[in-house]
Amino acid sequence: MDDSELIQWSKKGDLDSFNRLVESYQRAVYNLALRMLGDRQAAEDASQEAFFSAWRGIGSFRGGNFKAWMLRITANACRDHLRKRKRNPTSSLEELSIEFEVSGSTESPEDYALRLEVRAQIQRGLASLPSEQRLAVVLSDIQGLSYEEIAQVMGCSLGTVRSRLSRGRARLRDYLVQRGTFSL
Numbered sequence: 001m002d003d004s005e006l007i008q009w010s011k012k013g014d015l016d017s018f019n020r021l022v023e024s025y026q027r028a029v030y031n032l033a034l035r036m037l038g039d040r041q042a043a044e045d046a047s048q049e050a051f052f053s054a055w056r057g058i059g060s061f062r063g064g065n066f067k068a069w070m071l072r073i074t075a076n077a078c079r080d081h082l083r084k085r086k087r088n089p090t091s092s093l094e095e096l097s098i099e100f101e102v103s104g105s106t107e108s109p110e111d112y113a114l115r116l117e118v119r120a121q122i123q124r125g126l127a128s129l130p131s132e133q134r135l136a137v138v139l140s141d142i143q144g145l146s147y148e149e150i151a152q153v154m155g156c157s158l159g160t161v162r163s164r165l166s167r168g169r170a171r172l173r174d175y176l177v178q179r180g181t182f183s184l
Contacts, residue, residue: 021066030044036131037078053077054069069152137172
């Protein structure tokens with residue numbers, strides 16, 4: 001079955017069809033949540049909340065781009081987590097570093113360590129951006145969504161997407177240059 005059929009069956013209450021949608025989109029949802037929140041546990045929680053909200057609201061899905069709809073729900077769940085975090089700040093060692101996959105065996109230990117440090121700097125740079133700029137950068141540069149899809153996810157105009165991307169990229173670049181990660 002394709003997505004449209006799975007959506008139709010899900011609207012009729014078929015949990016198996018919805019679970020197949022979850023399997024198709026769980027990676028994109030989790031990756032967005034991880035980049036927005038910077039913490040694996042929080043990303044898992046936000047992903048679960050997003051899918052639960054999608055299940056409850058599948059009847060209101062009016063067609064169009066399901067991935068964009070799902071990522072919008074995820075972005076909202078991440079915003080909720082960020083608001084809660086602001087009200088109840090906590091510190092955890094896990095937030096300080098995000099675990100990244102190990103590459104092939106041809107990479108030297110020095111290159112591997114350098115790659116991990118660069119990724120950690122990029123993640124810290126993303127975390128330093130205002131949430132709307134971070135969301136735009138993650139959706140474009142990590143998730144690979146088009147500007148139109150980003151506008152749909154963020155519920156804003158194309159001009160606003162372009163502005164947030166431009167500002168977010170500039171701030172991220174400045175952050176990385178200031179820390180010596182990259183030079184101009």
